[in-house]
Amino acid sequence: MKVLTVVGARPQFIKAAPVSREIRKRGTEILVHTGQHYDKSMSDVFFEELNIPVPDYHLHVGSKSHGAQTGDMLAKVEEVILREKPDCLLVYGDTNSTLAGALAAAKLHIPVAHVEAGLRSFNRRMPEEINRVLTDHVSEWLFCPTQTAVNHLKDEGITRGVHLVGDVMLDAVGYNSRLAREKSRVLEELGLNRGEYVLITLHRAENTDDPARLSAIVGAINELPLPAVLPLHPRTRDKLPKWGLSIHNPHVRLIDPVGYLDMLELEVNARKILTDSGGVQKEAFFARVPCITMRDETEWTETVELGANVLVGADREKILRAVETFEVDFSRVDPVFGDGRAAEKIVDLLAGDLSR
Ligand code: UD1
Ligand code: UDP
Numbered sequence: 001m002k003v004l005t006v007v008g009a010r011p012q013f014i015k016a017a018p019v020s021r022e023i024r025k026r027g028t029e030i031l032v033h034t035g036q037h038y039d040k041s042m043s044d045v046f047f048e049e050l051n052i053p054v055p056d057y058h059l060h061v062g063s064k065s066h067g068a069q070t071g072d073m074l075a076k077v078e079e080v081i082l083r084e085k086p087d088c089l090l091v092y093g094d095t096n097s098t099l100a101g102a103l104a105a106a107k108l109h110i111p112v113a114h115v116e117a118g119l120r121s122f123n124r125r126m127p128e129e130i131n132r133v134l135t136d137h138v139s140e141w142l143f144c145p146t147q148t149a150v151n152h153l154k155d156e157g158i159t160r161g162v163h164l165v166g167d168v169m170l171d172a173v174g175y176n177s178r179l180a181r182e183k184s185r186v187l188e189e190l191g192l193n194r195g196e197y198v199l200i201t202l203h204r205a206e207n208t209d210d211p212a213r214l215s216a217i218v219g220a221i222n223e224l225p226l227p228a229v230l231p232l233h234p235r236t237r238d239k240l241p242k243w244g245l246s247i248h249n250p251h252v253r254l255i256d257p258v259g260y261l262d263m264l265e266l267e268v269n270a271r272k273i274l275t276d277s278g279g280v281q282k283e284a285f286f287a288r289v290p291c292i293t294m295r296d297e298t299e300w301t302e303t304v305e306l307g308a309n310v311l312v313g314a315d316r317e318k319i320l321r322a323v324e325t326f327e328v329d330f331s332r333v334d335p336v337f338g339d340g341r342a343a344e345k346i347v348d349l350l351a352g353d354l355s356r
Contacts, residue, residue, distance in 0.1 A: 001354045004086035006077055008034030008061070008097030011279045012034060013046035015092045015115060018343035020052060023090075025220055026351050029053075030084050034073045034097040035060040038112075039125030039234060045259040050176070066096060067126060070116075073100030077105035081108050088113050088352050091135060093278075094128035098135050106138035112352060115168055117142035118149025119278075119299040126206060128278075141353070143346050145169075146336055148303060160321045165345040169279055172342040173286050177264055184265035189228055190253055194269040198226060199289075199321060200252075203233030204276040211243040213314035217294055220319035228274075229266060254293045272323060281309055282337065287307015288330040292322040302336045 003023050007016050016031075018181070023029040033055035037043045046052065059076040061069060077100055081089065089105035090113045091098045102112045108306070117136050121129050136142055136158060144150045145167035153162050169332040185192065200221065207213045218240070230247070232254055240246060247254055258266065267273060276294045279304055284291035291309040303309035308328050312318035 001351050002030070002084070002086045003027060003088055003090050003113075003350065004030045004032065004081060004084055004105075005090045006032045006034065006071070006097060006101030007055075007092060008036035009093075009095040010042050010046065010257075011277075012042065012095065012097065012167040013050065014172050015168045016065050016278070017046075017052050017116065018075050018175060019090070019346055022343045022347035023293070023350075024053075026311060030057070030080070030086060031055045031075060032057045032059065032080055032101070034077070034100065035062055036069065036073070036095060036097045038062055039257075041257040042234065042239040049259050050172075050260055059277045070096045070100050073097060074104050077101050077104040078108065079114055081105060081110055086110060088140070088350065090115065090350075092116060094119065094132035094135070095133065096127070099131040100140050102135040111140035112138055112199075113141035113143065113346075114139040115346060116145055116149075117145045117162070118144040118146075118151075118153040120149075120152045121297050121299050123206075123297055130340045141350065143342070143349075145338065145342070148301060163345070163349055164338075165349075166340070166342040167282060168342045168346070169282050170286060170337045170340045171343045172260075173264065173283065176261060177268070180261040180264035180268075184261045186258065186262040186265050187269060192227060192229060192253075192266075192269070195271050196215060196227060197269075197271055198224060198228040198277075199266050199270040199273045200228055201233070201273075201275045201277045201280050202230065202294070203235050205235070207276050207314055208236050208239040210314075211245075214239060214243055216249060216314045216316045217319065218245045220254060220316040220323075221247055222247055223316075223320060224251055224323060226271070226323075227251050227253075229255060231263070231266075233257060233271055251324065272326065274319065276325065285309065285333075286337070288328075288333075290320065290326050290328040292326055294319065306333045306336070308333050 090102040268287040
């Protein structure tokens with residue numbers, strides 16, 4: 001089995017780590033890094049901490065407009081596919097790297113495997129929604145984290161190749177949480193007390209690229225009455241001054257993006273998590289920490305239905321109220337993301353099909 005894996009953005013490094021480990025037990029993996037994320041704190045740190053092998057190809061695509069970035073990746077991934085002739089191409093999630101990889105392979109009749117298939121926000125203004133819908137529709141294997149994802153695919157007429165395997169991010173947490181507890185010193189370094197701070201992440205384009213939304217969110221952050229820490233995504237770092245905004249609440253520690261082990265430690269010890277990230281919503285659920293999501297809808301609807309996550313949009317009042325009052329009784333919350341062995345199931349299925 002020769003698998004060509006395409007990754008490029010922070011959450012993909014984290015998702016790929018457990019699957020790469022399984023692939024390399026049974027076959028060959030050629031790893032391609034598109035270069036969509038390139039800062040050390042957005043890329044190298046994950047390869048080092050998660051022991052991800054050095055990419056066989058680095059495409060150095062960097063930051064560009066959607067079309068230019070996706071197009072550049074498409075052309076460069078195509079060259080790699082032609083040279084390597086893999087049995088299949090594996091992509092994760094919903095970034096421009098995902099779509100470029102999937103499209104390049106599908107056009108060359110290389111079967112595509114999509115991890116985190118079937119997610120939908122039903123908001124076509126999100127670039128991620130376009131990426132995931134198109135990727136699903138050219139994929140041969142659709143590895144779904146939840147039953148809801150399977151149902152979404154069925155609604156779009158996709159039933160062949162659909163497998164409910166659970167969420168690979170749960171595998172990653174399972175593998176790394178003890179390591180995070182042992183190695184991370186982030187709480188001491190930042191002077192944070194367990195259970196007494198809010199962890200914030202903010203990067204979604206629909207928030208950062210809309211000055212009204214970003215201004216409302218920043219307004220709420222500037223009024224937070226309790227300690228908080230915000231590892232700032234480079235997209236948001238660039239947009240704040242562009243819209244004349246700044247975070248100046250003395251309770252809020254603004255820091256550079258952190259590595260995965262520090263992030264797990266910050267999540268598991270947070271009083272609450274305030275985020276617009278997809279992955280962080282799930283990790284809050286795994287860590288049994290109440291999650292407040294600054295979006296109007298979410299792909300991870302189960303977390304909301306189970307009462308562990310609340311959607312507050314970009315509404316200053318709602319954000320502040322939820323930080324003050326939103327609580328979750330996790331003893332009544334069912335696990336919905338599988339058993340933490342998604343990577344093994346994915347590679348079993350791929351190996352089985354490819355050996356036929
Ligand atoms: C991308 C994904 C998004 C995902 C996020 C994870 C798309 C369309 N979006 O969004 O789904 O949630 O990654 O973090 O693929 N930048 C740097 N250094 C870096 C990377 C980015 O400075 O290493 C800055 C650049 O100004 C760049 C901006 O961040 O223009 C946005 O980066 P980009 O990769 O285009 O989108 P993300 O917002 O990171
Ligand atoms: N993450 C991290 N350091 C940070 C912020 C996030 O390691 O400073 C991790 C987080 O734990 C999760 C993933 O990055 O595993 C989520 O990525 P992100 O929020 O960038 O993207 P999304 O999941 O929204 O696509």
